[in-house]
Amino acid sequence: MKNISVIGAGTMGNGIAHTFAQKGYKVNLIDISPEALEKALATIEKNLDRMLKKEEITEEDKVGTLSNLCALTEISEGVKNADLVVEAATENIDLKLKIFKQLDKVCKSDTILASNTSSISITQIANVTNREDKVIGMHFMNPVPIMKLVEVIRGQVTSDEVTQSIMELSKHLGKIPVEVNDAPGFVANRILMPMINEAIHTLNENVSSVEGIDTVMILGMSHPMGPLQLADFIGLDVCLSILDVMYKGFSDEKYAPCSLLVEMVKKGKLGVKSGIGFYDYSEGLKNKKVAQQFLIK
Ligand SMILES: NC(=O)c1ccc[n+]([C@@H]2O[C@H](COP(=O)([O-])OP(=O)(O)OC[C@H]3O[C@@H](n4cnc5c(N)ncnc54)[C@H](O)[C@@H]3O)[C@@H](O)[C@H]2O)c1
Incomplete structure (x- = not known):
């Protein structure tokens, strides 16, 4: 070729x-x-x-x-x-x-x-x-x-x-x-997306902060980056589409996308590519900070 x-x-x-x-x-x-x-x-x-x-x-x-x-x-x-x-x-x-x-x-x-x-x-x-x-x-x-x-x-x-x-x-x-x-989500996303979705549920239910959730997975599970940061890199619209395909493909509630993910995509908060997701990238990748919406008051 x-x-x-x-x-x-x-x-x-x-x-x-x-x-x-x-x-x-x-x-x-x-x-x-x-x-x-x-x-x-x-x-x-x-x-x-x-x-x-x-x-x-x-x-x-x-x-x-x-x-x-x-x-x-x-x-x-x-x-x-x-x-x-x-x-x-x-x-x-x-x-x-x-x-x-x-x-x-x-x-x-x-x-x-x-x-x-x-x-x-x-x-x-x-x-x-x-x-x-x-x-x-x-x-x-x-x-x-x-x-x-x-x-x-x-x-x-x-x-x-x-x-x-x-x-x-x-x-x-x-x-x-x-x-x-061939199966919905193949191997990588069949395993990864439920974890990302669960991280978003955990944030939505106020169990911990954006940084808290990512730090638990980095330090506790030796992941190189937290699931919310990873979702921002993948693109929240892409994550939503993949979860939708698995939800429909398996007809299983466990793949239903979290309402917070749906809402963020609707608002155009797609992660790194749109400049904002769970983190704010307006000052560049290196200077990312937690998005205003998720700052603990
Ligand atoms: N983002 C990830 O981390 C990731 C990882 C692995 C696989 N994928 C898959 O890769 C594919 C692309 O994802 P992405 O994240 O690069 O998306 P993206 O939104 O960054 O880019 C998609 C591009 O496709 C273009 N496009 C739309 N319709 C087109 C058409 N008819 N002809 C030519 N170009 C067209 C758009 O203009 C856009 O530039 C998807 O199938 C996604 O599931 C994404």
Whole structure:
């Protein structure tokens, strides 16, 4: 595989594009929003500068990575030469089905179509295409250039050959792939999201403060960051969508999103990407403070 197209240039899309481009793949990064593309390229450059400063890469690597990237707003234009498409658009089932229908029409017949979805059924996505055996989940973790795991999700009819090539490709990217079967939330979010949701319930019921809850999980469970901070990094809208998919998929109350999460998403408090969530990032990530709404009076 040489040509990779990444659809969606948000939190995940920019990291996925960065990772492929740094390994020498030609990457078309596609988003309907020119602003999102602009922001993504700026983020990639900033992240490369940070790596350069830490001497993890050379100036040549930085220039090479940037020259492997091309930003586009048209899917049909951006995927026509792709060997692999990695879809990382907004976590919304109707949107993803629409995108995969279009990809199936405009991509070469042997192009593998992967989704970075956190929770939506790969089998259901594959069903809207005429290449169900070539549709697979490639679930990267945030931040993509740093996190080692890729959950590789087989739909019901994903072929062994396609699974094997995605496992190998993930290793070539310097990642550690784990093959899992298709079920709502797969493995990572099936376990993570109930914990985040429970942390939000704990806050909503005033059992402890934002910092209290995060500190308990950092110091008590040796987690590298607390669940509320992690939710802010993932995006509260993304957390809500994943919980909704699991709630509907399993018809089980235990996955019902906490009302506080629903309310925050409605108000546009989405975490780091909107500047405010459980923490306030208006003075930058390093100077984050607990959001005004959660300060104990
Ligand atoms: N945020 C995380 O930590 C995380 C981790 C793993 C997987 N994911 C999954 O990755 C996917 C993307 O999540 P994100 O957090 O990057 O979301 P995001 O909201 O940061 O970015 C989504 C991007 O998709 C673009 N988009 C929407 N419709 C489009 C279309 N029709 N064509 C092209 N682009 C379109 C939007 O303009 C936006 O820039 C989701 O499926 C999510 O579940 C997220």
